[in-house]
Amino acid sequence: MQIQRPLPRQTRSRTPMIACGCLAVLAGVGMVIVVAVLLLLPVLPGLALQFSGFEPQGNTEQVFADVPPVPPVEVQNPVSPTQVVLNLGQFGQQELPQTLDYTVAVGSSAAGGQLATVTFTEAALMDLCYQRSDICSNTNPQYRNARLDLRPGGGVVYADVFIQQFGIWQPVGVVMRLDASKRQFAIAGVDVNGTLYMLPPNDMSVQIGDIVTSANQVLQQLSLEAGGGRYALSEVQIGDSSLTLVLR
Numbered sequence: 001m002q003i004q005r006p007l008p009r010q011t012r013s014r015t016p017m018i019a020c021g022c023l024a025v026l027a028g029v030g031m032v033i034v035v036a037v038l039l040l041l042p043v044l045p046g047l048a049l050q051f052s053g054f055e056p057q058g059n060t061e062q063v064f065a066d067v068p069p070v071p072p073v074e075v076q077n078p079v080s081p082t083q084v085v086l087n088l089g090q091f092g093q094q095e096l097p098q099t100l101d102y103t104v105a106v107g108s109s110a111a112g113g114q115l116a117t118v119t120f121t122e123a124a125l126m127d128l129c130y131q132r133s134d135i136c137s138n139t140n141p142q143y144r145n146a147r148l149d150l151r152p153g154g155g156v157v158y159a160d161v162f163i164q165q166f167g168i169w170q171p172v173g174v175v176m177r178l179d180a181s182k183r184q185f186a187i188a189g190v191d192v193n194g195t196l197y198m199l200p201p202n203d204m205s206v207q208i209g210d211i212v213t214s215a216n217q218v219l220q221q222l223s224l225e226a227g228g229g230r231y232a233l234s235e236v237q238i239g240d241s242s243l244t245l246v247l248r
Helices: 014-042 043-049 061-065 122-132 203-220
Strands: 055-058 076-079 084-087 093-095 102-108 115-121 144-152 154-163 169-177 185-192 195-198 223-226 229-238 244-248
Touching: 043 122, 055 061, 061 169, 093 122, 115 122, 115 229, 122 144, 144 169, 154 185, 169 203, 185 203, 203 229, 223 244
Parallel strands: none
Antiparallel strands: 055 195, 076 102, 084 093, 084 223, 102 115, 115 244, 144 154, 154 169, 169 185, 185 195, 223 229, 229 244
């Protein structure tokens, strides 16, 4: 009697299952990478700054939160001269036509003596930067697209800065405010995504300090020729959208 052995079962190919498993794993890894990038990109600039020695010290808004409003200076018997020249020291002279971006008034103060005011919008200040400074010319490979955000008692000069550690462009702002003299700027720190960072004692701090020093030198040398008179800077007044030079 012959015993019939059962026929061997046909084995199914595992290749499709393995392929599906690999695709699922790859898709999961890809999703993790996407989520990680979305979470890390906003903090990478801050991490880069901390690696460079910058230390967070609060919120940028706090720098301008308690600045008391400054009453505008009133010019008695104001006249709008047709020819106005602003002397900018090492940056030369700039004629100021009467436009919506510039407002010039010449007269006298309530206490007596000559008085002049020149009010700039943010657009007017940026126009001066384009004409007079390389900062706004987009010729430096390390930063581009300089822009200004005036705040009460100061402002933030922003630019897109190339962060070599991560190969990305990131908006970074130099936070400045007027000192007690109202004729000079002091650096409050560096702004990234609303966080204020303290400047470390390194080359970057020196470079930022040099820019502010140049701006302060211009203020020290600044004068106005208008209506047959010459006026020297007395103080600077800054609001949310305009900067006013008070000259006597």
